[in-house]
Amino acid sequence: MDNMQKVANSSCNDGVLLRMGLNDNKAGMQGLDKEKINKIIMEATKGSRFYENELKKDQQVNQRIEKMMQLKEKITTQQLLKAQLQVDKLVIELEQSRNLSSTIVHIDMDAFYAAVEMRDNPELKEKPIAVGSMSMLSTSNYHARRFGVRAAMPGFIAKRLCPHLTIVPLNFEKYGKVSKEVREILAEYDPNFMPMGLDEAYLNITEHLEERLNWPEDRRKFFFNTESTTGIDKNDTNMCAKFNKGEVSSSPVLFEDNTSLMDDDLKQGGLSVENSVVFGTSAEEVVKEIRFRIEQKTQLTASAGIAPNTMLAKMCSDRNKPNGQYRISPERQAVLDFLKDLPIRKVPGIGKVTEKMLKALGIVTCSELYQQRALLSLLFSEISWRNFLDISLGLGSTHLEKDGERKSMSTERTFSEINTAEDQYSLCRELCRDLAQELQKEGLKGKTVTLKLKNVNFEVKTRASTVLSSVSTEEEVFAVAKDLLATEIDSVAPHPLRIRLMGVRVSGFLTEEEKKYQQKSITSFLKSGKEISFLRHQPQKSNQEYFTKNSEASHRQSFFDQKRAARQLDSENLSPNETRGKQPFHDRKSSANFVEETEEVTDLQNSIVCKIFTCPVCFEEQSSNNLEGLNRHIDECLNGMLVKDTVEIFKNDSSRESTPNFLQFKNEYVGECQKNKTDQLAGLDQSASVSDSSTNNSTEKFGQIMSEKSSRERQPSNLSDIARNVCIEQCLFPRRTSQDNEDHFDETEHTEGTSSSCFFEAKEDRVLVCPVCNSEQKTTNLVSFNRHVDICLNKGLIQELTEKNKFLTKSYSTENSRKVGGLSKGQQCTNVPQGTKRCGQTASQSVSKKAKSTNSKHTIEMFFK
DNA sequence: CGGATCGAC
DNA sequence: CTATGTCGATCCG
Numbered sequence: 103m104d105n106m107q108k109v110a111n112s113s114c115n116d117g118v119l120l121r122m123g124l125n126d127n128k129a130g131m132q133g134l135d136k137e138k139i140n141k142i143i144m145e146a147t148k149g150s151r152f153y154e155n156e157l158k159k160d161q162q163v164n165q166r167i168e169k170m171m172q173l174k175e176k177i178t179t180q181q182l183l184k185a186q187l188q189v190d191k192l193v194i195e196l197e198q199s200r201n202l203s204s205t206i207v208h209i210d211m212d213a214f215y216a217a218v219e220m221r222d223n224p225e226l227k228e229k230p231i232a233v234g235s236m237s238m239l240s241t242s243n244y245h246a247r248r249f250g251v252r253a254a255m256p257g258f259i260a261k262r263l264c265p266h267l268t269i270v271p272l273n274f275e276k277y278g279k280v281s282k283e284v285r286e287i288l289a290e291y292d293p294n295f296m297p298m299g300l301d302e303a304y305l306n307i308t309e310h311l312e313e314r315l316n317w318p319e320d321r322r323k324f325f326f327n328t329e330s331t332t333g334i335d336k337n338d339t340n341m342c343a344k345f346n347k348g349e350v351s352s353s354p355v356l357f358e359d360n361t362s363l364m365d366d367d368l369k370q371g372g373l374s375v376e377n378s379v380v381f382g383t384s385a386e387e388v389v390k391e392i393r394f395r396i397e398q399k400t401q402l403t404a405s406a407g408i409a410p411n412t413m414l415a416k417m418c419s420d421r422n423k424p425n426g427q428y429r430i431s432p433e434r435q436a437v438l439d440f441l442k443d444l445p446i447r448k449v450p451g452i453g454k455v456t457e458k459m460l461k462a463l464g465i466v467t468c469s470e471l472y473q474q475r476a477l478l479s480l481l482f483s484e485i486s487w488r489n490f491l492d493i494s495l496g497l498g499s500t501h502l503e504k505d506g507e508r509k510s511m512s513t514e515r516t517f518s519e520i521n522t523a524e525d526q527y528s529l530c531r532e533l534c535r536d537l538a539q540e541l542q543k544e545g546l547k548g549k550t551v552t553l554k555l556k557n558v559n560f561e562v563k564t565r566a567s568t569v570l571s572s573v574s575t576e577e578e579v580f581a582v583a584k585d586l587l588a589t590e591i592d593s594v595a596p597h598p599l600r601i602r603l604m605g606v607r608v609s610g611f612l613t614e615e616e617k618k619y620q621q622k623s624i625t626s627f628l629k630s631g632k633e634i635s636f637l638r639h640q641p642q643k644s645n646q647e648y649f650t651k652n653s654e655a656s657h658r659q660s661f662f663d664q665k666r667a668a669r670q671l672d673s674e675n676l677s678p679n680e681t682r683g684k685q686p687f688h689d690r691k692s693s694a695n696f697v698e699e700t701e702e703v704t705d706l707q708n709s710i711v712c713k714i715f716t717c718p719v720c721f722e723e724q725s726s727n728n729l730e731g732l733n734r735h736i737d738e739c740l741n742g743m744l745v746k747d748t749v750e751i752f753k754n755d756s757s758r759e760s761t762p763n764f765l766q767f768k769n770e771y772v773g774e775c776q777k778n779k780t781d782q783l784a785g786l787d788q789s790a791s792v793s794d795s796s797t798n799n800s801t802e803k804f805g806q807i808m809s810e811k812s813s814r815e816r817q818p819s820n821l822s823d824i825a826r827n828v829c830i831e832q833c834l835f836p837r838r839t840s841q842d843n844e845d846h847f848d849e850t851e852h853t854e855g856t857s858s859s860c861f862f863e864a865k866e867d868r869v870l871v872c873p874v875c876n877s878e879q880k881t882t883n884l885v886s887f888n889r890h891v892d893i894c895l896n897k898g899l900i901q902e903l904t905e906k907n908k909f910l911t912k913s914y915s916t917e918n919s920r921k922v923g924g925l926s927k928g929q930q931c932t933n934v935p936q937g938t939k940r941c942g943q944t945a946s947q948s949v950s951k952k953a954k955s956t957n958s959k960h961t962i963e964m965f966f967k
Numbered sequence: 968c969g970g971a972t973c974g975a976c
Numbered sequence: 977c978t979a980t981g982t983c984g985a986t987c988c989g
Contacts, residue, residue: 152979162972238980240976253976256979299976451985453974483987505984514981552969560979566969605981 133248139263143250146259155560163455167462170481174463177480186476189491193475196495201410202432204500205385207305208407208415209288209392212424214301216243217402218280219270231268232260237516240272244424277301280400287395291388296502304412306502307388314383323380324391327398389427413498414440416450437496441468449493468494507611511546512554513537514605519558521598523591530587533606534580541579546611547572551582554605555590562603565590568610579608 134142147153211217215233220226220243230246232239236257249264257269281300288295292305314322381391389406396404407418408429414437421428430440445466447457463481465471471478472494479487492498513536520526530553541547551573552566565586573579583606591599 147979150979156979159972234980235978237978240980254980258978302976451974455973485986509984510982512982516980518977550968562971564970568968603980607982 132245134250134263139250142262143259146262151559163458166455167459170459171462173481174477177477181480182476185479189475189479189487192488192491193495196491196497200434200495200497201500202434202437203308204306204410205308205311205432206409206412206415206500206502207291207307207385207389207392208409208412208419209284209303209305209396210405210407210419210423211284211301211396212403212405213241213243214280214402215241215272215277216246216270218277219273221401222276223270226268226270229268230264230266231270232257233270233272235271236261236269239269242267274300280402283400284396284402284404287392287399291392292502294502294504296504304415304502305392307385310388311383311385314388317383319380322382322387322391323378324395324398325378328377386427386429389429393425393427410437411496411498411500412502413450413493414496417444417448420448441494441496444468446471446493451489452493468496508544508546509611510548510607510609511537511540511544512552512605512607513540514554514603516556516603519600519602520604521600523599526587526591526599526601526604527584529604530583530606531576531580533604534583535576537606537608538574538576538579541574541608546608547574548608549573549610550608551579551586552605552607552609553583553586553590554603554607555599555601556603558600558602560602563590572610572612573608579606 216231219231219233228245230243230249230251232242232246232251234240234257239251239253239255239257239260241253242251242260246260246264246267249260249267251260251264251267260267260269277300281297285295285297285303288297288303288305291307291310295303295305297303379394381387381394385408389408393404393406396402403425405419405423405425406427407415407421408427409415409418410430410432414430417440418428418430430436446452446460446468449468452460460466460471463474463477465474471490475487475491475494478490481487482490513533515529515533517529520529549570549572550566550568552564554562554564556562567582567586569582573582
């Protein structure tokens with residue numbers, strides 16, 4: 103809001119409490135002076151758990167400062183000189199890169215929530231009010247501020263400061279509406295303006311200024327809102343003149359000293375003709391115009407800052423609030439003058455703690471920040487001291503980059519003490535439910551779940567867990583969160599966990615980049631697999647029929663669009679590591695367009711009728727003009743040898759990538775089967791697979807896998823599926839090193855797949871061999887077989903899986919890092935496999951946990967591993 | 968990566 | 977009685 107929370111105790115050395123008071127009391131007639139305010143706050147606070155915790159936090163900051171001071175003592179003049187040289191070298195660079203050509207505006211609505219409430223309820227005008235609740239205030243009007251009532255202050259304390267204070271409950275819907283009205287105006291000056299919350303925004307009006315030069319006057323002319331019921335008297339013929347003198351404001355009386363710039367602004371700027379105002383073409387005039395229009399439209403006032411970059415603009419808007427504006431002219435000296443005596447606390451990004459630390463070094467103003475640049479470079483991290491340097495030079499972003507994708511989503515709740523595990527779990531579930539709902543609204547899935555707890559002593563703890571596949575539903579999130587909660591409950595047992603807040607957060611979403619890849623790969627595999635998936639949805643008809651039907655359907659765009667859309671929804675959980683590793687194979691595939699794909703289908707039909715096929719299992723040519731015959735052969739191949747063989751391969755070749763791939767696939771697959779338990783009974787599975795018999799083309803095969811996977815998402819699965827996938831896995835990942843993965847990206851390597859095709863038919867009863875323990879499992883039921891495999895996996899091979907995972911991920915990381923010049927020795931790659939590096943936990947624990955909770959339908963993603 | 972902390976609204 | 981909720985960034989281990 104408007105810096106109300108910035109109640110720095112700049113004059114106090116150690117005041118935990120004074121921080122909560124204010125230091126700019128204007129000592130109005132009805133107000134309280136600083137001393138009184140602090141005394142009242144102290145009385146209300148002392149001895150509370152909250153206060154004790156504040157003391158503790160303060161101690162911690164003091165310790166940090168002490169540590170820093172010790173570090174400082176050890177610095178030699180030699181080191182300092184060297185640092186000075188280095189930093190100054192950078193200063194020269196920075197100075198050269200200084201860009202004063204942009205005009206950035208920061209708009210800040212004055213006491214926004216309070217102002218809205220006053221506008222809508224005239225009774226509140228003239229009264230001290232605050233918006234919020236007895237436990238927390240969001241903002242207060244300027245009347246209330248004189249009593250020390252501020253944002254981020256609990257209402258009950260505010261009441262003691264100002265017994266007449268009216269506390270209005272929050273009404274975000276209303277604020278949102280008003281905010282939208284304001285934004286409509288702002289968009290006219292910069293369509294790409296950047297809102298920061300409901301009451302603030304940055305604008306880049308550089309372009310607008312240029313265009314505006316050529317604007318005729320009537321385009322810069324605005325009328326007073328004569329319909330306004332408040333503020334402006336529509337019968338006042340002198341209204342315009344008054345406005346220009348700053349005597350009229352349509353906004354409710356917010357402030358006593360509602361003065362300054364608007365007077366001068368409009369006197370000098372707006373040329374009044376009857377009931378209209380004409381604004382000039384300068385930046386200041388533009389901003390006056392914006393503020394005028396905001397006021398006319400919403401009856402609310404705004405403050406504004408104009409400067410060459412966002413940081414300065416923000417500080418400018420603070421300068422003459424409320425209802426004022428300030429501009430730093432685009433000259434280096436003007437910038438430095440502005441900063442000279444500016445307290446660092448006014449700088450966005452410098453908060454309570456940083457202020458205190460810098461103060462310990464004798465730094466209070468920005469110019470002091472500059473003077474101590476060498477010392478700072480030795481005491482703070484590179485990021486920090488460079489930021490300090492930017493600040494002290496008045497450098498900041500000169501353009502408004504729209505904020506990227508969200509990185510996390512969370513929900514938390516404060517309540518009166520809850521100390522029974524039962525209540526805590528149900529609360530946790532409730533939070534997960536709410537969060538899941540929000541996640542699904544935005545179609546997000548994340549891999550990291552964080553539980554936040556605040557105990558009754560206000561101590562905050564967070565516990566996070568990263569799982570291999572993304573989660574988004576209530577059950578998925580809760581599955582992770584409840585374990586975290588259980589650990590915390592156990593950790594204090596036999597005492598109850600006494601908490602006053604619980605929160606759940608999900609993070610680790612796919613990045614924009616990864617999403618794009620994902621989109622492409624999904625689209626591509628859908629294209630390559632669409633025939634098949636179509637077939638699978640009509641299992642009761644003959645294959646020939648399906649082909650015919652399919653080729654017709656190929657031309658019905660909408661059908662596939664629908665399918666594709668549905669599938670993309672189902673497949674949004676591709677994990678980044680996997681996508682990154684395998685994507686390149688897809689890129690090539692995705693280059694095929696729709697028409698080409700359709701032609702392929704036609705070829706396919708022809709070939710089925712009159713060509714000789716090579717069985718993808720035994721690699722022998724099969725002359726059969728009859729699909730069923732071919733399928734029978736292949737099925738026999740699969741059942742006869744392949745299952746067992748591949749099991750052997752996997753078992754003996756456990757150091758290859760194929761092993762974990764397979765294992766992971768198994769895990770996922772088991773979950774899938776369990777999910778589709780009911781569908782299992784369906785019996786026959788009319789599945790199809792296109793196989794390339796002549797080349798070992800990974801791309802083609804990968805596409806096939808994907809289509810298989812895709813199909814499985816909806817269809818009952820059976821042994822053929824497993825066997826086939828085992829087979830294809832083997833083709834996909836044979837003898838492939840990570841080096842290969844990196845180098846297979848170029849387009850030329852790709853050769854189109856042939857049109858061979860084969861169909862598999864499922865059979866019912868059979869003996870299955872567990873690929874893990876290699877023992878025969880007599881079962882007619884795939885689900886129980888899978889359960890066995892799952893248990894085996896969890897028991898025995900977790901470690902192996904983890905190791906392999908590490909290896910694979912590493913190769914992706916190096917692939918990535920190569921583009922940016924590689925990782926330096928100490929640097930950890932950011933793509934460390936999740937679950938392999940848990941604090942205190944063994945890797946096997948975390949993976950096993952994951953494996954067990956894998957009821958996920960995220961089958962696709964496993965193939966990327 | 969996981970946890971704590973800072974800072975902003 | 978009664979001290980928020982949500983998000984991104986950074987630092988440290």
